[in-house]
Amino acid sequence: MSSTPLRVDCFSVFAAAEPSALPRVLDVFTLFGVVPQRCHVCRLESDQDQLVIDVQAADLPVGRAEQIARRLDRVVAVTQVLHSERVHAGTARDAMPPGEHRLSVAA
Numbered sequence: 335m336s337s338t339p340l341r342v343d344c345f346s347v348f349a350a351a352e353p354s355a356l357p358r359v360l361d362v363f364t365l366f367g368v369v370p371q372r373c374h375v376c377r378l379e380s381d382q383d384q385l386v387i388d389v390q391a392a393d394l395p396v397g398r399a400e401q402i403a404r405r406l407d408r409v410v411a412v413t414q415v416l417h418s419e420r421v422h423a424g425t426a427r428d429a430m431p432p433g434e435h436r437l438s439v440a441a
Contacts, residue, residue, distance in 0.1 A: 339392035343399040348414040
């Protein structure tokens with residue numbers, strides 16, 4: 335049996351490049367009991383005062399990704415939150431086609 339998750343939620347969080355930004359963002363996942371599959375952080379090339387924190391979480395319960403995105407948007411130093419969903423083959427019939435992505439912006 336493959337260990338590939340059926341759905342991966344991807345969060346791109348833009349935040350001020352402050353020492354507390356990364357732990358505050360990751361703390362949101364802790365509050366929801368989620369251990370991210372991947373996390374990558376870098377400064378924007380065009381604006382060294384901004385971080386991009388990319389976090390991936392697999393197979394979240396329905397609605398949880400939207401809750402996380404809304405909570406991330408309230409974190410101090412966060413300026414924007416983007417959320418997309420990647421679906422792999424073998425998912426339910428009503429899911430997106432394999433490899434297709436959905437993108438939403440936290441309001």
